[in-house]
Amino acid sequence: MDWIFSSLDTLGTTALKALLIYLIIIIYTRISGLRTFGKLSSFDFAITIAIGSILASVILSGNVSLMQGMVALGVLITLQHIISIIRRWWKPFDHLVSNTPLLLMLDGRMLEENMQKVSLSESTLISKLREANVLNLSEVRAVIIETTGDISVLHASDQDRVLDDYLLKGVSGKPGEENLTKTP
Template structure:
């Protein structure tokens, strides 16, 4: 590989990346408005998976010719639908809720660290 190609970008690439990023951004705003802010809350494992999936699709769509912007937005729409279905199921089927949701852990009370809880969460005091 030549060093010139490593650092180069032409005007067509700039335009393509810019339009893809703008289109993806607008699409995310529409999807988030329709499905709610929970999509990026990371309150549970499926929320976290949603955030990682969207980031991956965003990177692939904006920085590459494939997938196209339409394909990337469709993939994100599918993720939003899946998350919406899972959210409905977890509200209606209580055993499913305990499988999906993370249990809250109190890490500090009355100014004191709860060492057993920190250990269970695999966190240090500097993380808190």
Template sequence: MNTEWITAEWANIPLMLFTALITYATILVLTRVVGLRSFSKMSASDFAMTIAVGSLFASTIALKNPSLLIGLLAIASLYLGQWLLAWLRRKSKTFSKLVDNEPLLLMSGSTILDENLDKANVTRADLFGKLREANALNYDQILAVVFETTGDVSVLHTTTDNQTLEPDFIQNVIGSEMLT
């Protein structure tokens, strides 16, 4: 019986621990330099960055290939790419529109926008689950429900009568003209 896949050579364990320590420290330093945005969920590129860094971290410490140096360079290039993408998004609205999703209005007050639910691939059951999570008790409390660029759902609600929604909060939300 071949047990190679279960066991390890004891000589490799200190090397793996050293590689994990160096790789982890590098990720922490790069995150401090580039910023916490590197692991946010604000856009699709942020999400991809989180997955890619995690995958490279695991590969670098658990496999012989990539080597520690190649793994660290790959992680550093991801951070550089993330920083460059964020910089370009800040500098160019056109570029930002190219790479970023736009938030989508799912409910305008008590009205469910089924067409937008379809666009977002969200079911009414999903929507009701998010309303429950937000502790919304009835339709009259709902000011707006927005499908965010990250895939999160924001429920803007109130328990106060005649409460209005700050226009800046729904700026650039597709369908927000239905709120006026």
């Protein structure tokens, strides 16, 4: 029955390690700022998984000390912070570790080639348009899949309102006429 129940010493040690590592992660998060667990790029997601693995190892494994966990967490969070600084100042590195936003729809027309690149179905796109309260496809100025995987819908009911090019800065997949499909 040892595999179901543990000794009180083991349970107490586990609870204490969980409490301490919880406090440590709060301190590290406060030091590194809000970006640590905000909307995640694929790189940030991988770091978050690694942090979770370290937390679990420290709490549940008798072979990993609290100090080892603190050092590992500190290294990962520091690396994440350094990489975010490098990404901000050196764009080629940002493109290396981050996804690029991709245009999925422009001026009421779906960009099917771009949708295929990200394996996005028409039904998913239509669902996102409904979530954004689009009533007519002619209202849609642009739909973009962001670096985080979120889908942004830029729309206006006033046909005279023009999409500012600045909002498409850094977005790939701007159309050549060959990948535009007129939607019904």
